[in-house]
Amino acid sequence: MAERFYITTPIYYVNDVPHIGHAYTTLACDVMARFMRLEGREVMFLTGTDEHGQKVEKAAAAAGDKPQVFVDRVSQNFRTLAARMKYTNDDFIRTTEPRHIKASQALWKAIAASGNIYLGSYEGWYSVRDEAFFAEDELVPGPGGKKRAPTGADVEWVKEPSYFFKLSAWQDRLLAFYEQNPGAVQPDSRRNEVVSFVAGGLRDLSISRTSFKWGIPVPDAPGHIMYVWLDALTNYLTAIGYPDTGSAMFQRYWPADVHVVGKDILRFHAVYWPAFLMAAGLEPPRRVFAHGWWTVEGEKMSKSLGNVVDPHAMVDRYGLDPVRYFLLREVPFGNDGDFSQAAMVHRINGDLANDLGNLAQRSLSMIQSYFAGVLPKPAHFSDSDRLLIEQAGMLHQSVAAAVERQALHDALAEVWKVVGDANRYVDSEKPWSVRKTDPVRAGTVLYVLAETVRNIAMLLQAFLPDSAARMLEQLGVPAAQRSLAQLGVRGQLVSGVQLPKPEPVFPRYVAEEKGAA
Numbered sequence: 040m041a042e043r044f045y046i047t048t049p050i051y052y053v054n055d056v057p058h059i060g061h062a063y064t065t066l067a068c069d070v071m072a073r074f075m076r077l078e079g080r081e082v083m084f085l086t087g088t089d090e091h092g093q094k095v096e097k098a099a100a101a102a103g104d105k106p107q108v109f110v111d112r113v114s115q116n117f118r119t120l121a122a123r124m125k126y127t128n129d130d131f132i133r134t135t136e137p138r139h140i141k142a143s144q145a146l147w148k149a150i151a152a153s154g155n156i157y158l159g160s161y162e163g164w165y166s167v168r169d170e171a172f173f174a175e176d177e178l179v180p181g182p183g184g185k186k187r188a189p190t191g192a193d194v195e196w197v198k199e200p201s202y203f204f205k206l207s208a209w210q211d212r213l214l215a216f217y218e219q220n221p222g223a224v225q226p227d228s229r230r231n232e233v234v235s236f237v238a239g240g241l242r243d244l245s246i247s248r249t250s251f252k253w254g255i256p257v258p259d260a261p262g263h264i265m266y267v268w269l270d271a272l273t274n275y276l277t278a279i280g281y282p283d284t285g286s287a288m289f290q291r292y293w294p295a296d297v298h299v300v301g302k303d304i305l306r307f308h309a310v311y312w313p314a315f316l317m318a319a320g321l322e323p324p325r326r327v328f329a330h331g332w333w334t335v336e337g338e339k340m341s342k343s344l345g346n347v348v349d350p351h352a353m354v355d356r357y358g359l360d361p362v363r364y365f366l367l368r369e370v371p372f373g374n375d376g377d378f379s380q381a382a383m384v385h386r387i388n389g390d391l392a393n394d395l396g397n398l399a400q401r402s403l404s405m406i407q408s409y410f411a412g413v414l415p416k417p418a419h420f421s422d423s424d425r426l427l428i429e430q431a432g433m434l435h436q437s438v439a440a441a442v443e444r445q446a447l448h449d450a451l452a453e454v455w456k457v458v459g460d461a462n463r464y465v466d467s468e469k470p471w472s473v474r475k476t477d478p479v480r481a482g483t484v485l486y487v488l489a490e491t492v493r494n495i496a497m498l499l500q501a502f503l504p505d506s507a508a509r510m511l512e513q514l515g516v517p518a519a520q521r522s523l524a525q526l527g528v529r530g531q532l533v534s535g536v537q538l539p540k541p542e543p544v545f546p547r548y549v550a551e552e553k554g555a556a
């Protein structure tokens with residue numbers, strides 16, 4: 040049976056339209072999901088929307104809608120984005136669905152049955168924007184002497200009856216979990232933050248609210264709705280059939296291989312979530328990977344600054360694969376990054392048009408003009424031929440290893456190393472001049488180039504799905520032969536096959552108007 044791979048994005052709040060930050064997390068998951076499918080793994084890739092809580096309730100009120108009408112509309116924006124970005128998610132979960140309400144209540148009951156829930160009263164600070172409780176000593180000074188959450192969000196004083204989760208009792212077990220599973224929270228710097236947070240002591244966590252209504256009712260506790268984070272985290276279980284833990288789907292996919300999240304929500308995923316799961320007798324996820332934060336032209340993205348980057352507008356302007364490439368290549372996955380038009384154009388014209396585009400286009404055009412588009416048969420391989428073929432052949436392993444550790448930027452850097460090697464190889468082998476005196480040698484060089492481009496395109500399928508498919512079509516690689524298991528298969532490029540006329544895959548970006556770039 041194929042190995043499985045369960046990967047999830049955060050489920051996004053439906054208080055607003057999706058921006059490039061939301062697109063980014065799902066994109067990274069899409070690349071990993073596609074890559075694992077190409078490797079022959081059985082993949083479950085989940086994304087969706089987080090639709091309960093005070094923040095969404097307030098956004099609905101501000102829009103003058105009933106919450107359900109509002110969430111139906113806004114959730115659709117995230118589906119539309121997923122289609123536009125060609126995400127290959129296997130499911131799209133919404134927390135207002137009956138399956139999720141059932142799962143959340145079942146998880147609550149399982150945690151309660153373990154003795155980890157008690158009734159009390161919460162009095163303290165709450166940030167609606169973060170949907171999080173804060174202790175006095177966590178607050179920071181804001182303008183006008185007002186205190187704020189460490190995220191900069193406003194806080195309000197809340198006093199209400201509440202159920203609590205005995206998080207304080209989980210400190211040792213969480214620390215032991217991190218110790219025994221060093222890969223469970225990544226990157227390492229984030230893991231260290233989480234460990235020191237937990238080592239500093241944990242307070243019990245308020246997990247129900249009574250001052251508003253928009254949430255999942257706590258079982259057998261009239262007036263209480265679940266804290267939105269307990270509700271939201273449960274989505275990862277709902278989608279694979281919880282509470283039916285005996286189902287084939289649940290058995291196959293839990294624990295998840297990786298929850299990818301932004302660094303802003305690491306604590307919920309790396310501290311609260313494993314504790315909830317362990318309390319309910321379930322295994323914690325194998326990995327939580329927190330990526331960094333995008334700013335725009337050096338500034339925090341915010342509605343008030345008017346600089347929120349709309350992924351649709353980016354795709355309209357630059358095309359889908361260039362946007363996908365930029366987001367994954369520009370910044371090491373895990374680090375913060377800055378989105379700027381200049382950096383985008385630099386990547387498109389440098390890495391895509393000049394380096395990869397040129398390599399593919401000149402190799403294929405030479406086959407077209409010198410060999411009438413018929414893929415030449417290689418003769419004797421020189422040392423330089425063998426070296427390039429070997430480097431291209433080793434790419435699979437290095438790219439797979441990088442993807443395995445969520446180092447998507449490294450995966451691309453590995454591919455581009457070979458792109459660079461191949462461009463240097465063309466320059467030094469000069470097939471355009473060799474063909475005049477030794478057409479057989481020129482044919483061998485072009486075969487080596489075609490084989491190199493095939494390896495590159497095969498490995499780029501997960502990252503740049505449309506462009507890689509076009510490159511493989513131009514190389515005559517049938518759609519049925521594009522799984523990565525085929526990479527090592529010799530003779531996949533069939534000499535003597537008539538190739539279609541090559542078309543450039545990566546156009547240069549030329550600013551339409553002064554200042555547009």
Ligand code: ME8
Nearest residue numbers: 049050051052060061064089271272300301332333
């Ligand atoms: O937190 N840079 O939802 P959310 C990078 N519903 N990533 C960004 C980003 C930016 N500037 N802005 C947003 C929630 N993101 C909860 C999650 S999961 C059980 C519940 C991405 O709509 C990043 O992945 O606020 C971040 O963690 C997520 O969007 C937050 O989305």
